Amino acid sequence: xxxxxxxxxxxxxxxxxxxxxxxxxxxxxxxxxxxxxxxxxxxxxxxxxxxxxxxxxxxxxxxxxxxxxxxxxxxxxxxxxxxxxxxxxxxxxxxxxxxxxxxxxxxxxxxxxxxxxxxxxxxxxxxxxxxxxxxxxxxxxxxxxxxxxxxxxxxxxxxxxxxxxxxxxxxxxxxxxxxxxxxxxxxxxxxxxxxxxxxxxxxxxxxxxxxxxxxxxxxxxxxxxxxxxxxxxxxxxxxx
Numbered sequence: 001x002x003x004x005x006x007x008x009x010x011x012x013x014x015x016x017x018x019x020x021x022x023x024x025x026x027x028x029x030x031x032x033x034x035x036x037x038x039x040x041x042x043x044x045x046x047x048x049x050x051x052x053x054x055x056x057x058x059x060x061x062x063x064x065x066x067x068x069x070x071x072x073x074x075x076x077x078x079x080x081x082x083x084x085x086x087x088x089x090x091x092x093x094x095x096x097x098x099x100x101x102x103x104x105x106x107x108x109x110x111x112x113x114x115x116x117x118x119x120x121x122x123x124x125x126x127x128x129x130x131x132x133x134x135x136x137x138x139x140x141x142x143x144x145x146x147x148x149x150x151x152x153x154x155x156x157x158x159x160x161x162x163x164x165x166x167x168x169x170x171x172x173x174x175x176x177x178x179x180x181x182x183x184x185x186x187x188x189x190x191x192x193x194x195x196x197x198x199x200x201x202x203x204x205x206x207x208x209x210x211x212x213x214x215x216x217x218x219x220x221x222x223x224x225x226x227x228x229x230x231x232x233x234x235x236x237x238x239x240x
Contacts, residue, residue: 005051029047037058039059039067062090190230191227
């Protein structure tokens with residue numbers, strides 16, 4: 001897997017490059033400190049992943065990502081930045097991950113493992129179908145590797161995301177759009193701006209006001225709303 005690093009701080013470039021070398025098989029082909037130079041490079045070189053800062057000269061990271069998103073071959077983009085406020089925009093561009101500085105080495109290692117697993121699944125689609133999908137959840141500063149099928153629903157609380165399994169509730173330090181981007185779309189539905197539900201866990205669909213629905217889940221007392229803007233898509237998914 002080939003990668004480039006786009007970072008205007010030399011020490012940060014070197015540190016990230018070292019971590020990638022130590023903890024993955026990803027080859028860092030080049031490092032850049034200027035957005036326009038990256039666009040020129042990508043015209044003649046093909047890479048699989050771009051580690052991208054936002055605050056870079058000539059063309060900032062968000063504009064660069066928007067340009068790259070128009071490519072026929074779209075490299076995976078991992079934002080590594082000190083700018084919290086761009087997280088939602090980043091995941092609307094289908095960013096693979098969004099890591100805030102200052103980061104811990106363990107966070108980088110986790111991201112690299114997911115990155116390699118994702119690329120391997122894309123190259124072996126039949127194996128990917130049968131392989132269990134997992135997501136990392138945080139509990140008391142421990143990372144709990146959790147089967148995605150164990151997640152019942154996800155709820156937004158301002159800039160935090162609460163993730164509910166049958167027996168546990170986890171608090172993730174990210175917005176709901178960022179977390180939901182890590183879940184398979186065929187199984188999880190963003191039924192409300194503040195909720196995402198595991199379709200396989202729905203026990204009952206109850207009509208609610210304004211022609212919306214209230215979802216009751218298996219094994220839990222929780223109820224999850226379907227917003228008016230999501231009703232049409234939900235009906236199609238559930239063949240209502």
